[in-house]
Amino acid sequence: MASNASNQMPTGVKLLVAGGFGVGKTTFVSAVSEIRPLTTEEQITAASAGVDSLDGVEAKSTTTVAFDFGRITLSAELVLYLFGMPGQTRFWFMWDELSAGATGAVILADTRRLDACFAAVDFFESRRIRFIVAANEFDGAFRYEPDEIRAALKLGLHVPVTTCDARDHGSAKGVLIALIRHLLATDGGQDPGVPASGYLPPARPSLTRDGVLS
């Protein structure tokens, strides 16, 4: 059996892709990944409150949380992995494991449903994981200026907001490059106004048709 005789193992760099359900996370990962996105699952077991089985043991319910990820091999020594965060908010506890040791994150935004990003923004700010926002331009959606999106998401001026076509390899790659440039530009400086550790998403106002983006 062939073995890896070298002592060198590649370094795996983890980037996160977040955004509301249906915003295009898997599309984005597919566009930039060298492999078809893989799906990994975690089985979560939770005791069902107040439900006992016949033998008195607390009944348990299991749920499976799946997440997609892609890979980009940059060299024999460096491999990027892009993890799509589960969109449904009931899987928040998975986010901690997925985000541990992450280099940075991309939050994909659907300008028709910007409020779907709020939770991701809050989470990454609370975990001090730096991110950029990329508005996925769906055909026919009104194109908002980055500053309008930044205002609607209440992001500081230091957080880059860009646009992309999640289906396009070059566009998705451009978003990753923008993210790494942002990390280099903010290297060594703490973002102002980052909340204390301990995750509890602060309430953000819902966008309404009469809200910031109308």
Next chain:
Amino acid sequence: MTGPVGEGWLDGDAARPVRPYAVIRGRTSPSVHLDLMSMVVATGAGPGGYLEPDHEQALGLCRQPATVAEVAAWLRLPVAAAKVLLSDLAECGALRAAPPLTADQAVRRPLLERVLDGLQRL
């Protein structure tokens, strides 16, 4: 570049015949601590004797370095079950595991520069 699935080792449409946790006989606590992003690779050494089929299959997927997440995906096992298999293999010397980057290491400037350079050259 393709992995074991691309090489035709695994039929993506085939259903798993055995429930995932039966594979590891109900054990859920791996002995060697592994993370989703731990990098694993076969050492070429090891017990030299009979390996259970699932351990054999897992080891076969690690001839080139791969993350625990990839191995779990290729085996179509939950991450926890894959970690137990891989941890068993690491314990007997058949597999080497490297820990993932810490949060601090993940944002160090030299690394970021290498990533940027690599992405720009794609």
